[in-house]
Amino acid sequence: MKTSVQQATIIKVNGAVTEQADLLAVEEPLEIRLGYGPPQDRQQRTISVTMRTPGQDFELALGFLFTEGVIRSYQEVESIHYCHDKGQPHQENVVRVELSAGVTVDWHRLQRNFYTSSSCGVCGKTSLEAVRMICPTPSLNHFTIDEKVIHQAPDFLRQAQLVFAYTGGLHAAGLFDTQGHLLLWREDVGRHNALDKLIGACLIQHRLPLAHTFVLLSGRVSFELVQKALMGGIGMIAAVGAPSNLAVQLAQQYHITLLGFVRDQRFNIYSGHDRVLYHQRLENYEY
8 A cells, every 4th residue: 555655854954954854745646547338348548647645546536537527426437446457566556447338438528628627728718618518507506604614614624634744745625514514635735636536535425416515625726626626516615725717717607606715714705605604794795
């Protein structure tokens, strides 16, 4: 089993100069392969390679496949395992997801969506249209959350981040209920990987869609992260950092509440302010 941290010797300059032992967050590639087709003619295809922190690799692979629209439920997965290629030792950097025999994959649509995710010469409008193909209608997810719950969430998530406490080098995604209870969290060097691991875990536990919950992200909010939350049925995204313009557009289109700069007892609301219970009246707004 691969570890998520690695020891290192560093020179620490802090008034004095000393040699110390330190821990680093591990970053290694994970190749995700798909096995598909009828039993008599199974095919294999590599669908993604991502740099990740080892740990919860199966959740990461399943979350990625779900948020990209490759699978719609855990029932569409026959099995998942690390690969054993001929002549090669057991590999824990290659995961193969075996789809059930009746599951078909739209490779053309999938390839087009991957292009938009990596921003390879396409515009924001094209990216939004690609999301509509896998999530065509906004979900009705009515709930409210007191602003005090939002203010407290970063501290709760930070206390749960054990690997971050050792290394200071990981992003996190935490799932909270409307009362502010931290239900689940995942860490990774990649912001999108942390959220994929979280959604993958919920997929395995048959908890999707994640109605009446919000997710807290440790960094900025990109278009891809809003898309992943949308696929998971999450109605509110709170983030320590700032959102991009396209992230805000997607959140507004699907009525996802989007909060940025959630720290130091403050935050900005970019979309869906009706889900937040304020302690003061909103100024300059017609009720």
